[in-house]
Amino acid sequence: GSAEKGEFRHFMLKEIYEQPRVMQAVLEGRIASGHLLEQAYGSEAGAIFDQVKQVQIVACGTSYHAGMVAKYWIEELVGIPCMVEVASEFRYRPVVLPEGTLLLTLSQSGETADTLAALREVKDRVLATLAICNVPGSSLVRESDLSLMTNAGPEIGVASTKAFTSQLVALMLTTIALGRRHGLDTEKEFELIAALQQLPALLEQLLELDGPIEEMSAHFAEKHHALFLGRNSLYPVAMEGALKLKEISYIHAEAYPAGELKHGPLALVDKDMPVIAVAPRNGMLDKLKANLQEVRARGGELFVFAGCEESIQPQEGIHVIYLPAMPPVLDPIAFTLPLQLLSYHVAVLKGTDVDQPRNLAKSVTVE
Ligand code: AGP
Numbered sequence: 001g002s003a004e005k006g007e008f009r010h011f012m013l014k015e016i017y018e019q020p021r022v023m024q025a026v027l028e029g030r031i032a033s034g035h036l037l038e039q040a041y042g043s044e045a046g047a048i049f050d051q052v053k054q055v056q057i058v059a060c061g062t063s064y065h066a067g068m069v070a071k072y073w074i075e076e077l078v079g080i081p082c083m084v085e086v087a088s089e090f091r092y093r094p095v096v097l098p099e100g101t102l103l104l105t106l107s108q109s110g111e112t113a114d115t116l117a118a119l120r121e122v123k124d125r126v127l128a129t130l131a132i133c134n135v136p137g138s139s140l141v142r143e144s145d146l147s148l149m150t151n152a153g154p155e156i157g158v159a160s161t162k163a164f165t166s167q168l169v170a171l172m173l174t175t176i177a178l179g180r181r182h183g184l185d186t187e188k189e190f191e192l193i194a195a196l197q198q199l200p201a202l203l204e205q206l207l208e209l210d211g212p213i214e215e216m217s218a219h220f221a222e223k224h225h226a227l228f229l230g231r232n233s234l235y236p237v238a239m240e241g242a243l244k245l246k247e248i249s250y251i252h253a254e255a256y257p258a259g260e261l262k263h264g265p266l267a268l269v270d271k272d273m274p275v276i277a278v279a280p281r282n283g284m285l286d287k288l289k290a291n292l293q294e295v296r297a298r299g300g301e302l303f304v305f306a307g308c309e310e311s312i313q314p315q316e317g318i319h320v321i322y323l324p325a326m327p328p329v330l331d332p333i334a335f336t337l338p339l340q341l342l343s344y345h346v347a348v349l350k351g352t353d354v355d356q357p358r359n360l361a362k363s364v365t366v367e
Helices: 011-017 019-027 045-049 060-077 115-127 162-184 186-197 199-207 212-219 232-249 257-262 285-297 330-348
Strands: 055-060 082-086 101-107 128-133 147-151 223-228 252-257 277-278 302-306 318-320
Touching: 011 019, 011 212, 011 330, 019 162, 019 186, 019 199, 019 212, 019 223, 045 162, 055 060, 055 115, 055 232, 060 162, 060 232, 101 115, 101 162, 115 128, 128 162, 128 318, 147 162, 162 330, 186 199, 186 212, 199 330, 212 318, 212 330, 223 232, 223 257, 223 285, 232 277, 232 330, 252 257, 257 277, 257 285, 277 330, 285 302
Parallel strands: 055 082, 055 101, 101 128, 128 147, 223 252, 223 277, 277 302, 302 318
Antiparallel strands: none
């Protein structure tokens, strides 16, 4: 059954390995002839999407990181404002919600107390509410106008993995749904959908990096701190990588947008502070490489997940793992998987309780 580990040592590893199938499941029934079927959100969806002028995303933890990725996508591909905030802050301040606001909540469980409270707090002051959620019939889904299920199946490990990547796919579909009203042409829609359809095969390929990543994990077992760097939509991916490492290996980890390095965190960098960087093939690569030079010059050991071979070469103090070529829009999803594996293997080496880390609950249903 779905709540058994089978051949896997931990639920977390099983859930990481389920991701190619989960990518299939979240797309299933949402696409016809290369086109998004927006009825998947509910019968009112079309009429509501027509009126959306901006998006306010509210979530906690890993789901919040998915929301941060969506901000990059929505502002780039739809061209409307998108705000993202953690639910525990949003619910307790007098928020400004301009006319035409779609409140988008993200939650694996659909029962997170702060996210639910945020929804209840503002639902009468927004155009409509949309929940992207993994649990059908959860409170969040029942209380929202529209919903899209992520179809990831039960997630047992406290550290969220497949729920996050499936949320990202659901968010890209939502970007397309909104984009149609704001000049995203049919050709671009086809291109994005075609990219999403490559995900199952791409994630299978990424799982083949498990061996090299396990080897890499040995460098972290004795460390007390780690810094994660990313730029653009991979900044939230770096945040998610840092959260995973904190949660299950108890190593203190922070994520920074690489451009912020000079504004403070560079002072922390020395040989005991490993730096993990996500380096996709894009226009920001040269900037990121300059940031990595700064780290190297301070004796910081670098662990780079790179999107192309010509970009970064391994050398003394620079470990590189290359990802397969992929359409750039998939970067946040693809770069997540190796970071999940890295934190998993570090936790196993440290002998922590991977599926049930200390002090944490799978879903935070009380404040
Ligand atoms: C993720 O690894 C965490 N365990 C946690 O941050 C989680 O994402 C958060 O509590 C939100 O949960 P939800 O998606 O069920 O609302």
